[in-house]
Amino acid sequence: MRYVSTRSSVGDRARLGFDDVLLGGLAGDGGLYVPEHVPKLPDCARPDSYAELAARIMGPYVGGTVDDDGLAELVADAYATFDHPEVCPLVALDDDHWLLELFHGPTFAFKDVALQVVARLFDHELERRDERAMIVAATSGDTGSAAMEAVAGRDRLDIVVLHPAGRTSEIQRRQMTTLEAPNVHAAAVDGTFDDCQDLVKAMFGDERFRTESRLAAVNSINWARVAAQIVYYVWAAQRLAGDRPVTFCVPTGNFGNVLAGHYARRMGLRIGRLLIASNTNDILSRLIETGELATHDVTPTLSPSMDIQISSNLERLLFELFDGDGAATAELLGQFRARGRARLTPQQHQRLAAEFFGDRLNDRETLEVMGRVRAEAQMFIDPHTAVGVGVAQRGRRPGELVVSLATAHPAKFPEAVARATGSPPPAPLALAAVADRAERCTSLPNDAEAVKDFVRSVRRD
Numbered sequence: 260m261r262y263v264s265t266r267s268s269v270g271d272r273a274r275l276g277f278d279d280v281l282l283g284g285l286a287g288d289g290g291l292y293v294p295e296h297v298p299k300l301p302d303c304a305r306p307d308s309y310a311e312l313a314a315r316i317m318g319p320y321v322g323g324t325v326d327d328d329g330l331a332e333l334v335a336d337a338y339a340t341f342d343h344p345e346v347c348p349l350v351a352l353d354d355d356h357w358l359l360e361l362f363h364g365p366t367f368a369f370k371d372v373a374l375q376v377v378a379r380l381f382d383h384e385l386e387r388r389d390e391r392a393m394i395v396a397a398t399s400g401d402t403g404s405a406a407m408e409a410v411a412g413r414d415r416l417d418i419v420v421l422h423p424a425g426r427t428s429e430i431q432r433r434q435m436t437t438l439e440a441p442n443v444h445a446a447a448v449d450g451t452f453d454d455c456q457d458l459v460k461a462m463f464g465d466e467r468f469r470t471e472s473r474l475a476a477v478n479s480i481n482w483a484r485v486a487a488q489i490v491y492y493v494w495a496a497q498r499l500a501g502d503r504p505v506t507f508c509v510p511t512g513n514f515g516n517v518l519a520g521h522y523a524r525r526m527g528l529r530i531g532r533l534l535i536a537s538n539t540n541d542i543l544s545r546l547i548e549t550g551e552l553a554t555h556d557v558t559p560t561l562s563p564s565m566d567i568q569i570s571s572n573l574e575r576l577l578f579e580l581f582d583g584d585g586a587a588t589a590e591l592l593g594q595f596r597a598r599g600r601a602r603l604t605p606q607q608h609q610r611l612a613a614e615f616f617g618d619r620l621n622d623r624e625t626l627e628v629m630g631r632v633r634a635e636a637q638m639f640i641d642p643h644t645a646v647g648v649g650v651a652q653r654g655r656r657p658g659e660l661v662v663s664l665a666t667a668h669p670a671k672f673p674e675a676v677a678r679a680t681g682s683p684p685p686a687p688l689a690l691a692a693v694a695d696r697a698e699r700c701t702s703l704p705n706d707a708e709a710v711k712d713f714v715r716s717v718r719r720d
């Protein structure tokens with residue numbers, strides 16, 4: 260399996276192996292890596308376990324970087340950290356509407372499903388190369404703790420995660436600051452989330468520092484994360500459907516999760532429709548409706564992990580709509596960056612609208628859905644999941660079999676749940692335990708040199 264950049268052109272393009280794509284993250288020309296060919300679904304009868312299916316689906320993408328037995332072992336180890344034997348269990352909301360619970364990993368949000376595998380793949384490849392890497396990341400919430408949990412205790416990796424001091428929820432901060440592992444480091448920056456992101460960019464932009472510190476990223480544009488997320492679409496369809504097509508509804512921010520569904524379909528999975536659920540920050544739903552990509556300011560909502568205006572993974576889909584023409588993809592994105600808007604051709608818009616359906620819920624509607632699900636199905640759901648469930652309920656067609664992805668455990672958002680339902684959701688023991696543990700966190704000024712010094716000081720050689 261070879262990968263190409265979304266900004267490269269047919270006659271003149273590098274083809275990289277999975278190992279370089281994994282460690283490199285972003286392509287040298289600023290594009291994202293995509294597989295040159297999409298493999299067909301492996302011919303498998305119902306697999307015994309989620310881990311077994313994951314190894315089979317990911318095998319062709321990993322393409323020899325890890326051999327089959329090694330991959331099976333690595334994936335089994337990753338999913339042994341989950342607190343449910345099915346890893347991603349299905350729960351019925353009603354006869355034809357199911358929740359696929361993706362929050363049974365160590366940090367109780369769906370980022371664990373991919374990051375637990377990706378960190379192990381990093382460690383494996385670095386071991387083979389006899390190298391080390393330092394992961395640096397900025398977080399406003401879920402990604403930071405999921406990356407830290409995944410890296411904790413890995414031999415070849417260290418991680419520094421910057422968060423804006425005083426601006427994450429108590430639970431989210433504690434999930435980062437109470438981890439006991441010598442190779443993970445939480446830092447609170449005196450600034451906003453954007454400041455944290457700029458500091459990370461400044462570190463990557465400093466060539467000398469980047470090389471000397473062996474910086475690496477595990478952000479949502481890393482192809483390995485998309486590959487790991489394809490698995491649960493196949494898993495859910497195999498468990499439920501027999502031969503009925505399944506429609507998936509995906510609460511969406513950076514477009515990584517729904518892109519994985521799109522790849523599952525390209526691999527041959529019978530997917531009915533892919534519903535893209537947005538909160539008030541609905542750039543994707545508007546794109547599908549109008550064919551125009553247009554930014555607005557980001558509005559904070561009850562579903563903060565979806566408060567995004569520029570969905571980085573969309574570039575991979577645009578590349579397809581341009582039939583693999585990287586120069587045209589880059590031009591459209593350049594226009595969008597410069598002017599805040601860019602338009603698809605009518606043909607491209609049609610292709611997009613044939614494959615995806617988009618809708619949005621505001622905060623009031625989100626709370627209503629949470630209340631209704633509690634009353635009717637006796638279940639607590641978190642605000643991100645509720646956005647998806649609401650969009651699915653509204654957009655569902657008669658006789659359609661729908662799976663809504665549940666992306667976070669309700670106990671991660673107790674205030675919103677209590678507001679919607681009148682009572683806080685019960686927290687799993689492991690989540691409740693972070694309240695009592697000692698915190699370890701370094702306070703840093705909003706200053707690139709100070710942050711670099713911190714990274715140097717914690718690096719293990």
Ligand SMILES: *Cc1c(COP(=O)(O)O)cnc(C)c1O
Pocket residue numbers: 368369370401402479510511512513514515516517564565643666667
């Ligand atoms: C990250 C996240 C999302 C959005 O996923 P994308 O892959 O960015 O579209 C939705 N819900 C929760 C809880 C998340 O953490």
